[in-house]
Amino acid sequence: MIRETAVAGRFYEAEANLLRSQIDGCFRHRLGAASTPAPVQGRLAGFIAPHAGYMFSGPVASHAFERLARENPRPQTIIILGPKHTHYGADFSISAASAWKTPLGALEVDAALRDRLLSSIKTLKADNDAHAMEHSIEVQLPFIQHFMPGSPRILPIALHYAPFRLIEQLASEIAEVLSAEKNQNIMLIASSDFSHDTPREEAYRLDREVVDRILALDAEGFYRLIVEEDRSVCGLMPITALLTIFGRTRQNICASLLKYATSMDIMRHERGVGYASIIFEEKA
Numbered sequence: 001m002i003r004e005t006a007v008a009g010r011f012y013e014a015e016a017n018l019l020r021s022q023i024d025g026c027f028r029h030r031l032g033a034a035s036t037p038a039p040v041q042g043r044l045a046g047f048i049a050p051h052a053g054y055m056f057s058g059p060v061a062s063h064a065f066e067r068l069a070r071e072n073p074r075p076q077t078i079i080i081l082g083p084k085h086t087h088y089g090a091d092f093s094i095s096a097a098s099a100w101k102t103p104l105g106a107l108e109v110d111a112a113l114r115d116r117l118l119s120s121i122k123t124l125k126a127d128n129d130a131h132a133m134e135h136s137i138e139v140q141l142p143f144i145q146h147f148m149p150g151s152p153r154i155l156p157i158a159l160h161y162a163p164f165r166l167i168e169q170l171a172s173e174i175a176e177v178l179s180a181e182k183n184q185n186i187m188l189i190a191s192s193d194f195s196h197d198t199p200r201e202e203a204y205r206l207d208r209e210v211v212d213r214i215l216a217l218d219a220e221g222f223y224r225l226i227v228e229e230d231r232s233v234c235g236l237m238p239i240t241a242l243l244t245i246f247g248r249t250r251q252n253i254c255a256s257l258l259k260y261a262t263s264m265d266i267m268r269h270e271r272g273v274g275y276a277s278i279i280f281e282e283k284a
Contacts, residue, residue, distance in 0.1 A: 001128065002106060003097040007135040012054045012142060016103045023146045026058030031261050033059075033066035038258050042281035044071045045250050046188035048214070048239060049143075050275035051082070051136040056263040057193065057275045061143060063258035064277040068187075069147040075187035077110045078144065079155045081238035082136035082191040089130025091160035092170055094118065096126040100138070100154065104145040110153035113181070117155075121173045123166075130158045136191040136235070159237035164223045171219075171241040175248035190242040192235020194274035200264040206231065207260060207274040214278055215255045219243035242280075252283045 005014075013019040028034045047064040050057035068074075084093070094114055099106040118126055131137065137156045145151050159167070178186060194210060195203040210233060213222040223240045226233050233239070246253050256279050263272035 001097050003100045006133050019103050027062040029059035031059035033063040038067040042283035045280045045282045048190045048278040050193050051139045051191045060259045060275040065143040065147045076185045077153045078187050080137045080189045083234050084158045084160045090125035090127040092124045093127040093130030093158040095131050095156040096128045102141045107154045110155045120177050171244035175245045190238035196232040197271050203262050203274040255280050
């Protein structure tokens with residue numbers, strides 16, 4: 001089964017040439033990565049990128065993907081962790097599709113790695129229902145295709161809300177499987193927007209506190225800040241999982257904030273959404 005697009009024509013352009021122009025426009029936007037490319041300070045282990053409509057979050061997202069484009073060697077597989085905005089499907093859902101389609105073509109799912117994860121992790125289920133209408137993973141794919149010609153395999157995993165100890169256990173089990181993948185170059189993306197329905201100055205203040213927990217690689221501190229203060233970071237579970245996985249599998253990880261901006265920096269309105277591109281590099 002091939003997973004068809006769900007939000008093409010809404011979150012991003014549905015026609016290939018227009019989509020490539022749109023992504024290039026995000027890159028060249030005054031908030032995009034064209035004028036401030038990130039320095040390479042180590043092997044790229046993963047990053048956090050937003051998942052709103054490209055008009056609003058695309059310039060911020062371009063910073064992470066532009067850094068990915070300069071990774072050498074490039075990853076063979078990218079695991080994309082996204083939040084579930086719907087209640088369809090299993091709570092912890094790994095895509096059962098053979099490929100995901102976008103207007104720029106199809107990305108093959110790493111079926112072998114999926115099988116190894118499923119055989120090792122009882123709470124992880126092969127499931128297409130959770131992914132059918134979910135946008136958080138899909139919007140990352142055209143950026144991958146645009147910035148990485150001859151794109152890598154992907155492995156989409158959608159995560160529903162869970163207590164910290166449960167998501168920590170799942171992420172630790174994923175980390176254990178990945179640690180055994182010695183011959184593969186695997187990278188991770190956590191898909192997340194930050195503050196929602198928030199005035200601009202407040203968004204900058206609140207999201208700076210959240211970003212600081214992420215930069216400190218503090219999975220539990222990040223999780224508890226969001227939950228205990230009812231912060232509106234929709235990628236709570238993917239980011240918590242990402243930080244936990246890095247804590248179990250990577251040495252000498254350094255996190256860097258490449259870009260933060262809000263939808264209000266794109267278009268004037270009173271309340272909006274915050275976006276961040278944060279990369280994680282493994283220094284030698």
